[in-house]
Amino acid sequence: MLNAQAESRAMSGTYANDAARWHAFRGRDNAADGKFIVAVKTTGIYCRPVCPARPAKRENVEFFDTVGAARKVGYRACLRCKPDDISERERVAKLITRACRRIEHDETIPSVGTLAADAKLSEGRFHRLFKQATGLSPRQYALAKRVEAFRARLKSGETVTAALYDAGFNSSSRAYEASRRLGAKPSDVVRGGAALxxxxxxxxxxxxxxxxxxxxxxxxxxxxxxxxxxxxxxxxxxxxxxxxxxxxxxxxxxxxxxxxxxxxxxxGIDLPLDIRGTAFQERVWQALRRIPVGGTKTYGEIAKAIGKPTAQRAVAQACGANPIAVAIPCHRVVAAHGALGGYGYGLKRKQALLKKEAAE
Ligand SMILES: [Zn+2]
Missing domain, CATH: 3.30.160.70 (Methylated DNA-protein cysteine methyltransferase domain)
Incomplete structure (x- = not known):
């Protein structure tokens, strides 16, 4: 079942009514090519909607879905725009291209069912044709495009979180799932601060x-x-x-x-922070910033706080990778059982910072 929004989109996309077709025909809408056929009653000729011949009057024009339908009622093909030459392959290529654009622009990834209905094809046939044309399944294509958009946004200087949302991922775990499947980590882009x-x-x-x-x-x-x-x-x-x-x-x-x-x-500090890390690192760092001054948390507690109770080692690594010491207070994370744990700039500094914070 298509929802109402998808349905109206499909309708306008396929030039389903005569008004839309006339509008496309008069405006020489290139996207309309192959979508329907224009027949002129006074000449008995049928054309592609983009025919360079002079447009006829509205009352003399009728529209058909296919070349066959126009021919069936006695129309002949225009020699100028050669409507019969729009081969099946061209038609399919256009359908797939349109599906690609929709996958790229829709906020949530459209289902194969929706895309197939849009293209007026069965799911199986749509899936097969899509894969033939792009080398990817519609879902793989969607994820690839979102990862691509994500990278572009990171390069333009957006934070990881903003880039994720703008690229159409509604959670960082989705992005990671996507990037893992595609064999590339979004973190590769962040890491190193290229172009910064x-x-x-x-x-x-x-x-x-x-x-x-x-x-x-x-x-x-x-x-x-x-x-x-x-x-x-x-x-x-x-x-x-x-x-x-x-x-x-x-x-x-x-x-x-x-x-x-x-x-x-x-x-605290009266400067804006430009926090740059992988989505995971940024989650850890945000959790660190919630540890109150004078307090400490263990790696395990931080892991739990970000909903990854088993990720203690990764949490410790994220603490070690923290580029903004003190402002992102990785010194407030300690090992279990009261041990101080590690610190990238030496335990003496960690101890001194904790002492400063505890003193009152
Ligand atoms: Zn023509």
Missing amino acids: TIRVGVARSSLGFVGVGMSERGLCALTFGDSAKAAHDAVQAHFPKARLLDAGGALDKELKRVVALVEEPKD
């Missing part, structure tokens, strides 16, 4: 040198190092493919704010 330009500055803090990376959208990296170079290199390590620009004094304001955050994490 980051302004970098380094400042001193009580915990050593702090590396600060600013993208156009905000703070995308906060690192530590025992030397200015180490802190700087740590920014690059998080975004190996990004172009790093030494900001000189241009980041003084941001550096001050970041150092203030490091010294007094409980005050």
Whole structure:
């Protein structure tokens, strides 16, 4: 069963009524070619809707679904537009192309049944023809197109979450399922920060040198190092493919704010964050940001909080991959049984941060 919306779309798409056909014929609508036949009563000739011959008057025109139907009542083919030449293959190619466009543009992936009804074919035949033409099943095609759109949006700088939704995935798990089937990970695109330009500055803090990376959208990296170079290199390590620009004094304001955050994490930071990770990493990082100042959570608790109770190791990895230390408080995640757990910038720094937060 088609729903009303799909039905009306199918109708307009197939030029189902004479008014739509006349409109398409008069406007030389290229998309109408092969969809119906125009016959002119005064000349006894039938044409393709895109015939370059002069359009006839409305009252002299009638429409047929097929060449055969026009011929049956005595019309002859126009020598100019050669309506009989629209071969079956052309017709099928058009139907499949139309199905492709619909798959790309519909908010939710249309079912094979809907697409087949749209093309006025049986499901089996539609599926076969679609696969012949594209090499993919309609569903594979839909997923491939959505992954493609997702990548394009990431490259244009959207966050993972926004890109997922805009590309027509209504959950990140769907995107992952799709990308897994297609043998490519959306994370491949994010990872490395390709096409990203980051302004970098380094400042001193009580915990050593702090590396600060600013993208156009905000703070995308906060690192530590025992030397200015180490802190700087740590920014690059998080975004190996990004172009790093030494900001000189241009980041003084941001550096001050970041150092203030490091010294007094409980005050928070007054800078927009540009959080860039895989969908999974971003879920973990959001969970970290919900740990209140002065509190800690175990890897297992974070795993549970994001609905992946068995993903403790992946959670730990996501914590380790966190590019914005302190602002995304991965230092608040500890091992079970009161052990401190690891920290990418050394346990001393983790301990010091927790101590600062606990003190009151
Ligand atoms: Zn013609």
